[in-house]
Structures are given as structure tokens and as C-alpha cells.
Amino acid sequence: MTVEKLITDHIDIWSSALQTRSTAGRGSNGKIDLYGIKKLRELILELAVRGKLVPQDSNDEPASELLKRIAAEKAELVKQGKIKKQKPLPEISEDEKPFELPVGWECARLGNTVAIIRGITFPANEKHREPSEGKIACLRTANIQDNIEWDDLLYVSKSFVKRSEQFAEKGDIVMSMANSRELVGKVAYIYDIPTGEATFGGFLSVIRPYGVNASYLMSVLRSPNIKSILIDSSSQTTNIANISLEKLNPLVISVPPIGEQNRIVSKLEELMSLCDQLEQQSLTSLDAHQQLVETLLATLTDSQNAEELAENWARISQHFDALFTTEASIDALKQTILQLAVMGKLVPQDPNDEPASELLKRIEQEKAQLVKEGKIKKHPPVEPLGEPALLPRSWLNIVVQDFADIRLGSTPDRSEKKYWNGDIPWVSSGEVANEVILDTKEKITPEGFKNSSTSMIPTGSLLMAIIGQGKTRGQTAILGIDACTNQNVAAFVFNQVLVEPEYVWIWAKSKYLSHRGDGHGGAQPALNGKKVRSFIFPLAPIKEQQRIVSEVKRLNDICDTLQSRLQSAQQTQLHLADALTDAALN
Incomplete structure (x- = not known):
């Protein structure tokens, strides 16, 4: 079999064997590694140096x-x-x-x-x-x-x-x-x-x-x-x-022989040019696919009413299997679900729900009592940070400090060994990575706790990293245990009967890029307690918050199934590309 035939007969395998990289790169598919085409290039080089790329000439x-x-x-x-x-x-x-x-x-x-x-x-x-x-x-x-x-x-x-x-x-x-x-x-x-x-x-x-x-x-x-x-x-x-x-x-x-070297070089140029074309076609196709996905998903968030949303969702549903075929497209779907959730477009409103205005009054009464008892501080009003969303009538745009007490932790003195390796969980900003935190890498002793300004944060509270390298700043997690934190983590402490913790987490994840952008500073931009307290928050009726959490879970399960199928299919394509390479060499 000629190399050209090897390429053209199996072009679907070379083109569809993709891998997801951790680092971003070119275009909207910068995280995609064209594994099949990379293997094809390697195969062509290996055939070249083994004398299998061009025929030998006895006159050389x-x-x-x-x-x-x-x-x-x-x-x-x-x-x-x-x-x-x-x-x-x-x-x-x-x-x-x-x-x-x-x-x-x-x-x-x-x-x-x-x-x-x-x-x-x-x-x-x-x-x-x-x-x-x-x-x-x-x-x-x-x-x-x-x-x-x-x-x-x-x-x-x-x-x-x-x-x-x-x-x-x-x-x-x-x-x-x-x-x-x-x-x-x-x-x-x-x-x-x-x-x-x-x-x-x-x-x-x-x-x-x-x-x-x-x-x-x-x-x-x-x-x-x-x-x-x-x-x-x-x-x-x-x-x-x-x-x-x-x-x-x-x-x-x-x-x-030098004559064959020259023929090999000529053939390599021809075949690598073919790989370049194949790569460009793949990247163009991936980018076009992603643009189509993002355009269609934008119709959901731009829908003006329930009827229009249902119509737009029906259009996407008809082509679901063709649209959500890459990691990037599934990630975009997940992000759209989060956005719809906090815009009040994911589940229908129920006129029997207590409106957010009444809910806020109950939250304010409770907070006033906690201030009176000296359990939390009273903060002056803040300038809202972020764009207020157009919400359903039963919802309210408030700021974070209206419903949550924001607490920053601290780090006990590292030179005091008696402060460390205890049994009190202590969360660092690097551990705040979109997970439920059930354990911590480090723990402090009661003495370390007493001799620092950290505080115990209750289970169910939201944590947000306010400083950190790479993706860390703006990432959030839910506490699955009582724990304290370092100074680079803002803890949202609130009444979990009046505000659903997972609804707050959905909001925080939907605003990740926006919140990151609100960090300022030198080499390592940071958020601070005041900025976090100032973030605009869409308060929904408590029963609707619960319905939203349930629906997001249901839809995320579908996304996870899609992701699992995709990863399985990708592994099959990678194995096929490897097998094809081995067969051609051996």
C-alpha cells in the first residue's frame, strides 16, 4: 500500500482521532490536540528513515x-x-x-x-x-x-x-x-x-x-x-x-544513497503539505462547529419569553447528537445551562411561590438580629459590582452582602510546629477547584486556630478563591465539612434554609469569568472582601431556587453522559490511529 493510499483510505481515522489538552492554544479549539494527524506525521517520518517511503533505485x-x-x-x-x-x-x-x-x-x-x-x-x-x-x-x-x-x-x-x-x-x-x-x-x-x-x-x-x-x-x-x-x-x-x-x-x-535522500525529501514535502491541508481542514471544521454551537446556545439566553425559549430549545434538541460532539461544545452547553438558571429561564415561575422581596425581608430581619448579638459585622452599603440582569418579576437583584456574611481566613504561623498537623480542616485557595470539599491537605491544631484570625465555616457554605495562579482566582467550592480557610479564600456564610447553597454555587460558576475580571493588582491580580460583598446576586424565591438546583443536576447528568460517550469514542479513535501506525511500520 502506498503512503498516499494509507492516508486517503483512512482519512476519517486520522482526522477524528482527537485529544483534549490542558493548555489553551489556537482558536476556540485551542485545547484540541489533532492526535491522528500528529501520528500520521510521525508515521511518514518513520517510514522515510526506514526506507519505506519511496522505492529504492539499483542505479543509485x-x-x-x-x-x-x-x-x-x-x-x-x-x-x-x-x-x-x-x-x-x-x-x-x-x-x-x-x-x-x-x-x-x-x-x-x-x-x-x-x-x-x-x-x-x-x-x-x-x-x-x-x-x-x-x-x-x-x-x-x-x-x-x-x-x-x-x-x-x-x-x-x-x-x-x-x-x-x-x-x-x-x-x-x-x-x-x-x-x-x-x-x-x-x-x-x-x-x-x-x-x-x-x-x-x-x-x-x-x-x-x-x-x-x-x-x-x-x-x-x-x-x-x-x-x-x-x-x-x-x-x-x-x-x-x-x-x-x-x-x-x-x-x-x-x-x-544520496539520490534516495533527495527523493525522500521531495516526497516528505508533498506528504507533509497534505498533512497541513488535513490539519487546516480539521481546525476550520472544529471552529465552524463550535461557532454554530455557540450561536445556537446564544438563542436560548437571548430568548425574550418562555414560548421563544421552548422554540429555540426544540431546534437544538432536534440536532443534539450532531451538535454536542466535542469537549468544547459540551462545556458551552454546561455554561449555558448555568446562565439560563440564574436568568430565571431554566424552570417556569410559580405564582404561588413567596416572592424574593418577601424572602429578602426575612433574611434582613435575621441578619439584623445577628448584628445585634455581635455574631456578624454590619457593613455600610456598597456600590453593586457587575451588570444587573433582567429578571422575572418574582426575583430581585441584590448584592452578596444582602444575604451572606463574607469571611476571610488566615494562616497560623508556619514556624510554630504546634499549630500544624492537628485535626481542624484548613482550606487553601488551591483546593477551591469547583468541587465539594470533604477533606483538606493540611489541618491545624486548636492552638493554631486560637492564635490566628481564621474562623470556623459551617458545612454548606460557598468558598471562593480570591487570589491564586492560573485558573484559581474566582473558582468556587461547596464545603462538605466544617472547616476554616486561609486569607486567600472568601467564605459565604448564610442561612441555608432561606438561600439554597447549590443555587449560590450555580450563580458563582455562571459568573466565573466575570468575577475573575474584577480582580485587580500587580503581577497576581486579586479580589477582596469588599468586592465579593459587592457582586450583584439574582435572588430567586426559595422554592424556585430548589427547582433550579434539581433541573441543573438533571441536565448536568445528561452532559456527563455525553462527555463519557465522547471520551469513550475518542479512546477508540486514538487506539485505531495507533494500530494503523503500528501496522504500517511492521
């Missing part, structure tokens, strides 16, 4: 002759003092040959076919962002992407370039020698040097081919088998993996 000069010429050229360059003489590398044993080679191919040590040159070193205070007299552009690991990125360079004194071979040349392959495990060994090709002259830093090496087609060698270094060998041979210190010249020079690579 065998690779053994090419290797003799390379050895002679390197010996001459050593004689002229242009490159250093390297230590002889050991002969390649049969065990080191990773697969059977076609006739005319040879295995060779990388160091015998290229010059490998380590980059320059210089003090940290010698890095400059702008070019100037006597300075030279210096590539670093950040510049080594799929191609060299020349728009974010450092400049260093030319005096740090000790040998002429440390000047970058067109046709060089630059390798990242120190990086994360995922990125170590990454290579990029120098097609041109837009700065005129350039060098490269100590975490990089230049691989300078002699007689081998540099594009073919790039394919070798990017092939899954070689990448795996490089990563496994690297030494690991904290989060950085290092590849040494001692590991790189003896690396065993497959060398075809």
Missing part, C-alpha cells in the same frame, strides 16, 4: 561510497584546522541497528557524518535586546521552534565567539540540548540568516552536515525513534533535560 550509488567521501572531507577540514579532530567512535554492533535496512543503505554514527558544535557561553549581564556596534545576534532555545524564530533575539559581544565554526551558517541544523523533556532534542533548519551574522548559545548545538542532505537529516532527528532515544539518553536535573555530546556523537542513524 550506495551509501557506503557517500560515507567514504564524508570521512575524506572531514579529514581534510581537520588538516586545514577548520574543525576539531574528534575521538574515534566505536564500530556499530548488530544490536545497535534499530531495524533492517534496504539494500544500498548504511548505519552510521551521527558524529561521523556531521560536525557537532556547542554554542558560546557568556555572563547573564552580557545579554542585550537591541543590536549595536560589536554585538552579534545569538540564538537561544526559545528561538528553536518548528522553524527558527528570528524576531526575538539576544545580542552579545562578538568577543564571546571563540572559534570561527561558532558562527551560524545557512544549512546548519540547530538542536536544543537543554530543555524540558518534551522539547529537548528539538531541531530547526537555518534557511537564511536575516541578521547577516549570528551565533548560538550554550544550550544549543549546531549540527553541520557533510554530504548528507540536511533536510533528510532533519527528518531523521525528528523521527519518533530517534527523538525517543535522545530523550531517554538525556540527564534530568529538576525540570531540565540535558543531551551531552557524548550521547549525541555516537547516535546511530540510517543513511540512504
Whole structure:
């Protein structure tokens, strides 16, 4: 089977094998990893370096002759003092040959076919962002992407370039020698040097081919088998993996005749272009699908009345299985359910319900009594924070401090061992992650509790992280236990008979992005107690709150079922892509 046929016959598998990444990226589907197309690219590279991509030609000069010429050229360059003489590398044993080679191919040590040159070193205070007299552009690991990125360079004194071979040349392959495990060994090709002259830093090496087609060698270094060998041979210190010249020079690579190298490179360009088209079509299709989903879901939140909402929901229901087929579309559905819930559009109003205005009076009476008893503080009125929603007549826009007492915790002195490892649960902001909290990573002692300003928060209270890295700020959780918190968590304490805790949680999750945006500050924006007390809150009649919670649970169960089916289907597609790859190689 030709590779083209392998691609076209199984195009549905390559296109539909998707994985969800944790980090965001391009477009609305930045969290989608096109796993099938990635596997296809890897397969094409692996077929190329095993001699299975293009047919062999018996008229080609065998690779053994090419290797003799390379050895002679390197010996001459050593004689002229242009490159250093390297230590002889050991002969390649049969065990080191990773697969059977076609006739005319040879295995060779990388160091015998290229010059490998380590980059320059210089003090940290010698890095400059702008070019100037006597300075030279210096590539670093950040510049080594799929191609060299020349728009974010450092400049260093030319005096740090000790040998002429440390000047970058067109046709060089630059390798990242120190990086994360995922990125170590990454290579990029120098097609041109837009700065005129350039060098490269100590975490990089230049691989300078002699007689081998540099594009073919790039394919070798990017092939899954070689990448795996490089990563496994690297030494690991904290989060950085290092590849040494001692590991790189003896690396065993497959060398075809030069004529076949050129044919392989031509075929690779053709097939990788096909992969590019397939990738672009997949991304365009995913983005179009997500836009359609979001447009249709927006008709629900924009519905002016119950009849229009029912009509819009019926339209979506007809195409449910076709619409909610990705993680992003199911997430959008979940978010829409939350928004409808707090807009009063998820369940019908019941004229027999006690209206929110009467409910608020009861809440205010109770709060006034608690203030009188000194159990909570009285706060002055606040300016509402957020956009007031257009609500049903039986609802009210209030602010959080109208129904909840907001309490910030604290951290007992870490240097006092007697304050820690007790039995009082203590919640940090990192644990506030859209879950019900039933236990905590750390616990404090009664002495630690007494000697800090934290307070005991009752079960059922809502917690909100008001500061934290990444997604943390604005995230919420429900307490499933009595616990105290640190100073980076705001606890909503309220009468759970008058206000349903899970309804408050639904509101908080529906406003996550809005609440995050209300955080201000320097490097780590933060919310504070006053801002949290000022958030606008849609108070619904208590019976309607309970109906909303019940309906959100029902709909979330449907979403979870969709998600489970999707994950199962995705796993099947991933296994199919892996099986197809293995079958093609073996």
C-alpha cells in the first residue's frame, strides 16, 4: 500500500482521532490536540528513515561510497584546522541497528557524518535586546521552534565567539540540548540568516552536515525513534533535560544513497503539505462547529419569553447528537445551562411561590438580629459590582452582602510546629477547584486556630478563591465539612434554609469569568472582601431556587453522559490511529 493510499483510505481515522489538552492554544479549539494527524506525521517520518517511503533505485550509488567521501572531507577540514579532530567512535554492533535496512543503505554514527558544535557561553549581564556596534545576534532555545524564530533575539559581544565554526551558517541544523523533556532534542533548519551574522548559545548545538542532505537529516532527528532515544539518553536535573555530546556523537542513524535522500525529501514535502491541508481542514471544521454551537446556545439566553425559549430549545434538541460532539461544545452547553438558571429561564415561575422581596425581608430581619448579638459585622452599603440582569418579576437583584456574611481566613504561623498537623480542616485557595470539599491537605491544631484570625465555616457554605495562579482566582467550592480557610479564600456564610447553597454555587460558576475580571493588582491580580460583598446576586424565591438546583443536576447528568460517550469514542479513535501506525511500520 502506498503512503498516499494509507492516508486517503483512512482519512476519517486520522482526522477524528482527537485529544483534549490542558493548555489553551489556537482558536476556540485551542485545547484540541489533532492526535491522528500528529501520528500520521510521525508515521511518514518513520517510514522515510526506514526506507519505506519511496522505492529504492539499483542505479543509485550506495551509501557506503557517500560515507567514504564524508570521512575524506572531514579529514581534510581537520588538516586545514577548520574543525576539531574528534575521538574515534566505536564500530556499530548488530544490536545497535534499530531495524533492517534496504539494500544500498548504511548505519552510521551521527558524529561521523556531521560536525557537532556547542554554542558560546557568556555572563547573564552580557545579554542585550537591541543590536549595536560589536554585538552579534545569538540564538537561544526559545528561538528553536518548528522553524527558527528570528524576531526575538539576544545580542552579545562578538568577543564571546571563540572559534570561527561558532558562527551560524545557512544549512546548519540547530538542536536544543537543554530543555524540558518534551522539547529537548528539538531541531530547526537555518534557511537564511536575516541578521547577516549570528551565533548560538550554550544550550544549543549546531549540527553541520557533510554530504548528507540536511533536510533528510532533519527528518531523521525528528523521527519518533530517534527523538525517543535522545530523550531517554538525556540527564534530568529538576525540570531540565540535558543531551551531552557524548550521547549525541555516537547516535546511530540510517543513511540512504544520496539520490534516495533527495527523493525522500521531495516526497516528505508533498506528504507533509497534505498533512497541513488535513490539519487546516480539521481546525476550520472544529471552529465552524463550535461557532454554530455557540450561536445556537446564544438563542436560548437571548430568548425574550418562555414560548421563544421552548422554540429555540426544540431546534437544538432536534440536532443534539450532531451538535454536542466535542469537549468544547459540551462545556458551552454546561455554561449555558448555568446562565439560563440564574436568568430565571431554566424552570417556569410559580405564582404561588413567596416572592424574593418577601424572602429578602426575612433574611434582613435575621441578619439584623445577628448584628445585634455581635455574631456578624454590619457593613455600610456598597456600590453593586457587575451588570444587573433582567429578571422575572418574582426575583430581585441584590448584592452578596444582602444575604451572606463574607469571611476571610488566615494562616497560623508556619514556624510554630504546634499549630500544624492537628485535626481542624484548613482550606487553601488551591483546593477551591469547583468541587465539594470533604477533606483538606493540611489541618491545624486548636492552638493554631486560637492564635490566628481564621474562623470556623459551617458545612454548606460557598468558598471562593480570591487570589491564586492560573485558573484559581474566582473558582468556587461547596464545603462538605466544617472547616476554616486561609486569607486567600472568601467564605459565604448564610442561612441555608432561606438561600439554597447549590443555587449560590450555580450563580458563582455562571459568573466565573466575570468575577475573575474584577480582580485587580500587580503581577497576581486579586479580589477582596469588599468586592465579593459587592457582586450583584439574582435572588430567586426559595422554592424556585430548589427547582433550579434539581433541573441543573438533571441536565448536568445528561452532559456527563455525553462527555463519557465522547471520551469513550475518542479512546477508540486514538487506539485505531495507533494500530494503523503500528501496522504500517511492521
